[in-house]
Amino acid sequence: MFVCTQRHTQFSIHRPLTLSLSALICSAGLFLSSPVFAMPSAPQATVADLARACEQLASEERIHSEEKAQFILECVNDQLTELGYARINSL
The missing domain is CATH 1.20.5 (Single alpha-helices involved in coiled-coils or other helix-helix interfaces)
Structure with missing residues (x-):
């Protein structure tokens, strides 16, 4: 008790x-x-570099073309967030 x-x-x-x-x-x-x-907007050069890296990753992961744009956008946004930048709506 x-x-x-x-x-x-x-x-x-x-x-x-x-x-x-x-x-x-x-x-x-x-x-x-x-x-x-x-959060501040990322410089265009940073977004372009991240997009290229994410596009390479999508190719290595063999992402289907209909899903590739969304994959790259999510990948870029994940990296921007980690770097302290605002997310973007489109590339």
Whole structure:
């Protein structure tokens, strides 16, 4: 019985902290996703280099032609995100 009471006490103490942390994380996500904190656009040369590398990868992976454009765009966007640049809508 003591163990259950102790666990209940721990839960009730940590629950407000958990809820507060969750609210803080959600608020930070909304704040950082605002246009003020938008990621910079990549230079055209960077996008072109990434597109060439992703096109080479698509060829090596033998991606079908009907899927190739989407594969390359997703590949470029993944790399842009890793480099800290904004995603693009088309090549």
